[in-house]
Amino acid sequence: MFDIIYVLEMTGVIAFAISGMLIARSKNMDPVGVFTIGFVTALGGGTLRDLMMDNHPLYWIKHQEQPILILCMAVVFSYWHRVERIRESRILLPDALGLGVFTILGAQLALDLGHSWFVASLLGVMT
Template sequence: MALPELIYALEFVGILAFAISGMLEAQNRDMDPVGVFAIACITAFGGGTLRDVILDHQPVYWISHQEFPIIILLLTLGFSYIPKLRAIPARFMVLPDAIGLGIFTVLGTQLALKMGVPVFSACLLGVITGTFGGLARDIICNEVPFIFRKEHLYASCALAGALTFWMLTFWFTTDAVPILGGMSVTVLMRLLSVYFDLRLQRH
């Protein structure tokens, strides 16, 4: 698979993953379909939109790829009106959220580096890309955002993935392996932190 096709495929998976995590949280808050759609879009597109604004990267991603808001709208209808989907426990939000975090962190870092942003700033933009949608989702849903909670690792997982991507670019001539490597580090760190109760601060 060529790099542009790989990036598009990962963007597709990441958007769906974050949208589903947003829908699960909105359902947990007993929102109507309009609320579910809004929270799903904010979660899926929030980080990328902020990144594009900071980098002056136009047009903003979801504007030039209208298929993604349309897909989220169709998913919203399913979540809102199919009882079995509405019964999905909110705890399952951890997996899609981790997948979205990994994908968008690395793709945000890759775009920033491609646009000539210095390494550490590019990694921070990757972290912003991966975390801001979830942060906005949690604030709107009156939750303390994952990124600010002591209970498990979150932003540090994203930063580790971003740095892994950057380091792997020295060993590979294309970004395909570094993207998959950085994404895997982020997702695995996030899931392991939840499973083993890993924290930056214990008390």
């Protein structure tokens, strides 16, 4: 079955990982640095949200395909030199979609766990 939310979420993960990896490459980081910056950029907000709500296991632990995808992307970004030609303007739309989806999903998770609208909105923005 086609799940539009999952597709949008993965689009956001990819876009955020790319933006982090572009920065890491511009700083001449090694593959571990490229992976780390991509991972934190893509999944850091949701990790922080889950830790603050004591929501275990963390989202990316339940959905291991996301860090695996980021790892594969880091390898490509580290060794494929044409990747430097990617302009940030090309990831603006996926980045905006991911930002919106992450905000909505983060707020909804907080509401589902019984938090107030105010706390949910803060956690949604953090996500």
